[in-house]
Amino acid sequence: MSSSSSHPLDAGMRHHAYSRKQKSLGLLCANFVSLYDRDGVDSIGLDDAARRLGVERRRIYDIVNIMESVGVLARKAKNAYSWIGFSGIPKALDRLEDEARRGITRSEGSGFKDDLEDELDESPDQYADEGDEKPSQIVNSSSLSSGACCKARSATANRREKSLGTLTENFIKLFLTTDRDTISLDDAARLLLGAIHDASYMRTKIRRLYDIANVLSSINLIEKTQVEARKPAFRWLGLKEGKMKADNNVTVVAPGPKKPTKRAFGTEITNVDSKKSRPNLTADKKPIKVQTKSGDMNECNRVALKQLGSKSGYAFGPFHPNGVMKRGADVEVKCGKGVQDWESLAASFRPQYHNQALSELFAHYVEAWKTWYVEATKGSRNLQQPFSKLVTSDLL
DNA sequence: CCCTCCCGCCAGCCA
DNA sequence: TGGCTGGCGGGAGGG
Structure with missing residues (x-):
């Protein structure tokens, strides 16, 4: 994982080489x-x-599902989501925390409570939105019932339980x-899967x-x-309750704001050409898919959670790196206004991302960016007030 | 070698 | 039906 340059020969032709890192x-x-x-x-x-980011639609679903469960987005309609922003995170986390407290964990196998929840929150509108969140979830305590498998839920419910969004929520609950x-x-997988x-x-x-x-x-x-060694893990950073602001900050930098003129990552977007060199498997279809599993757990989950230990009142970690994040946390570039400058900067800079935003990787990136930024601004770093706080200078 | 995880097939769902 | 969703796991990148 070191930073840039991973491909030896990639210097000039960066876009012919396939690099999954750029597509993470x-x-x-x-x-x-x-x-x-x-x-x-x-x-x-x-x-x-999808178009602007240069990826296939399928990938957008992944992003959106995860982001939605964290409150940053809300589904508005088919094909349309509304942007809530990071300010929606606290509320979403509160909800998750609350659910976690009550022992509600969307089960993987059975859709029991899920269904109930569905009725409450899901369908009609987006909860993450304004003040109202879904009503309380009373629901169950069903530890038992769940285990008892009430299979049978509609396929839909079933599907939903396995969704990325649900998994995300449960994953976060583990941390909470x-x-x-x-x-x-x-x-995490073990805990979430319980008995399976x-x-x-x-x-x-x-x-x-x-x-x-x-x-x-x-x-x-x-x-x-x-x-x-050999066993990476994740640490919850979360956010600090009151400190979050609509746009606090968050990482990322990115390519140009508008349509990427030049894609900052991933070469051809749609993986048209350079994709991995797959063998020419033309014909063979994939074998039949087997729909395995089915059990469910739930009670187990809860127990498992217990094993992890439970906390009573957590204070989330600071969301904003400025405060506590250790090093390299991030950079941000957000802020609506004045983006122009950043945009141009970004456009010329073209950061190299690395696969996941592992902190180390990010640190590299940030470092590079920072360096570049300093040069670019030649010392006079505060070009715009809103940005002064922006990070660059203070991270790491 | 084996951990990571991208890619896209394809099955439910819904308008 | 056809388009939207998104589960799923093959298998390649990469350390």
Whole structure:
């Protein structure tokens, strides 16, 4: 993971080489944020986002689902989401914390409570929005029932329970309910899966957790740490309750605001050409997919959570790096106005992201950016007041 | 080698 | 139906 230059020969032709790093979900998320986190943005069209970010629509669904569960976005309608911003995070976290306290964990296998919740929150409107959140969730305590498997939920419900969004929520709840400083994805998967032992299911879950962790990292809600060698884990950073502001800050920098003239990452967007060199498998279709698993756990989850230890009153970590984040947390560029300058800067700079927003990686990036920034501004760093606080100079 | 995780197939769902 | 969603896991990048 070192920073730039990973490909030896890539110097000049950076876009022929395929580099998954430039296409990571975390990076995409960062770009997504920088693209929409500004004044005047309220509605986001999936197609538009995909086009501007240069990725396939499928990837936007991933980002959006995760972001929504964190309160940054709210689904408005088909193909349309409304941008709430980081100011929506506290509320979302409160809700999650509250649910976690009551022991509500959306189960993986059964959709029991989910359904109930669905009725309450989901469908009609977006909760993350204004003051009202979904009503309380009384619901269950169903630990037992859940385990009892009420399979059968409609396919829809079933599907939903396995959604990235739900997984994200449960993943976050783990952090909100444990005393542990860090949680590895393995542990998280284990805890979230409870009784399920199926290895392949587990593998799939972990893949998803990687996706989630990457975007949450790019948003600075969590950060990757290396606990034991070979076993990376994530630490919850969260945010400080009152301190959050509509636009606090968050990471990311990104390519140009507008349509990327030049894509800052990922070469051809749609992976048209350079994609990985897949063998020419033309014909063979994928074998039939097997719909494995089914069990569910739930009660187990709760128990598992317990094992992690429960906290009673947590004070989230500072969301804003300025405060507590350790090093390298992030940079931000947001702020609506005055973006022009940044935009141009960004355009010329073209940062190199790294895969996930691991803090170390980010640190590299930030460092590079910072350096560049200093040069660019030649000492006079405060070009705009709002930006003075911006970070660059103080991170790291 | 094995951890990471991108890619896109394809199945439900809904207008 | 066709388009939207998004689960899922193959398999390649990369340390």
